[in-house]
Amino acid sequence: MGRRVRPREDIDTELVDLPPELRWREWMGRVEAVVFAAPEPVPREVLAKVVGRDCNLDLLIDAIRDELRGRPYDLVSVAGGLQHRTRTGFADAIRAATGLGATAPKPLSQSEALVLMCIAYFQPITRGELGRVFGKEVSRDVIGHLRALGFIAAGPRSPTPGAPYTNVTTKTFLSHFGFESLRDLPDIDLLEDAGLLSKDRLLADGFPVGLGTDATAVDGDDDEPFERDEPLAG
Known part of the structure; x- marks a missing residue:
């Protein structure tokens, strides 16, 4: 007979017996401890389980960040949660x-970075649709490498003949590039100004055609690496 799993013990979240200052400090300690112990970003609704109902979690997080100023690590918002880095x-x-x-993993090639950028902005998108974007077939190796890195995953099937799977970005993508959500992606107008996206060349169904001068380099061949800054995970 297997061992019975012990129920999770409830904790006192309101802490009404403590003076306000000590209550606040205890809540700060709990939130930071949960984030520190978690292997991935912790959503705010999870952190809300260890503080009082009237606790302003945003102010609490700001207070923790203020205390970490000058320390070698910080509390960052990434991939829909909070994480020490x-x-x-x-x-x-x-x-x-x-x-x-x-x-460290080999940096993304220019072609891989362009494909990943296109998936991020126009997901869910199939490999065939990516080929229409770049004017040539996108290599399965490029898609496979991005999946192996955990940056993309299979999305819902497309309502097109054959019902191919689409590609979507993942929480790993958000975490790696320091985005809290897809809303943090740079504005498309900024990409156009940088020469990476041409908005005046669109397909009838809304997909962009031409992503800068390297738009056709999507077969994974000897491209220059795409450099990026990466914070070390705590």
Whole structure:
């Protein structure tokens, strides 16, 4: 007979017996402890379970961040939740002491970055639709590599002949690039100004045609790496 799982113990979230200042400090400690212990970003509704009903979670998080000023790590909003991350300025010290980050994944090639950008902006989108965007077939290897990195996943089937699976971005994509949600993606007008997107060349169904001078380089061949800044996960 298997062991009976013990029910989760309830905790006192209101802390009415504590003076307001101590109550606030206890709530701060609980929130920071939960975030610190979690392996991935913690949604706010989860953090709300350890504080009082009248606690302003936004003010509480601001108070924690104020205390972390000058510390080598911060509390960041990413992928729909909160996570501790070391500040980028300490990356060299961490590598020198522990070797962590010394074997960082190979940066995305320019073609992979362009495909990923297109998926992020126009998801859900099939590989065939991506081919229409770039004017040539998008390699399965490019899609496979982005999936292996965890940046994209299979989305709903497209209502087109054959019902192919679409591609969508993931929470890993948001976390890796420091976005809290897809609403944090740069405005398309900014991409047009940078020469990455041409809004005056659109297909009838709304997909863009032409993503800068490297738009046809989507077969994974010897492209220049796409550099990016990455905070180290705490």
